[in-house]
Amino acid sequence: MKRYLIFIIMFAVLFTSCKKDTENVSFVTTFAEFDMKGDQYQSLVVGQKYVEQGVSAKEGEKNLEIITKGSVDESKAGVYEITYSAINSDDFPGSIKRYVAVLPSAPTVDISGSFFYKANPTFTTTMTKLAPGFYTFGNIWGASVIPAYVLSSNGVDLTLPLSQLSGYGRVQGTGKIDGSEMTLRVTLLDQGLSNIARIWVKN
Secondary structure, eight states: OHHHHHHHHHHHHHHHHHHHHHTTTOOOOOOOEEEEOSOSEEEEETTOOOOOOOEEEEETTEEEOOEEEOOOOTTSOEEEEEEEEEEOTTSOEEEEEEEEEEESSOOOOOOOEEEEETTEEEEEEEEEEEETTEEEESOSSSSSOOOEEEEOSSSSEEEEEEEOOSTTOOEEEEEEEETTEEEEEEEETTTTEEEEEEEEEEO
């Protein structure tokens, strides 16, 4: 009987303690809602001026201040990330991103489509067009699914600009399309792997 009594007392103490710790903790907040002007994914050619179209944010009917981080180097090919952040009245942050690809020349070919890995055709993936000459390839590696950005102006020469779209770390490389075959030379900077060939075939 003493054991049961001790247990009941301990439970009552714990319950009271928890109740005190969680008092006035729960509340409702309204997170920032973002409105992006223009496309989230854009492309332009080296030397072409990037025009920022802007982002606005609201907490209900209240306008929030936007903090912009990132820029576009119009003189250098690559993919640039711009982050727009806002904080609501309860100090909860929110953000949205825009991605701008700078291409060496104006794109003339669309290389989007489905592919299979030549060494093991059971591995399949997709080249998805984000903007003219700017793509995301769902798996550059094969057995391990590692996505990456791909840039191509002429539909033959490919660039894998520095990006990190998975837990495998940073990716960069080059590539070339010859007929239906696409050969990628992949470097996984954080895995110690450099210039590894991966051949994919377009369906």
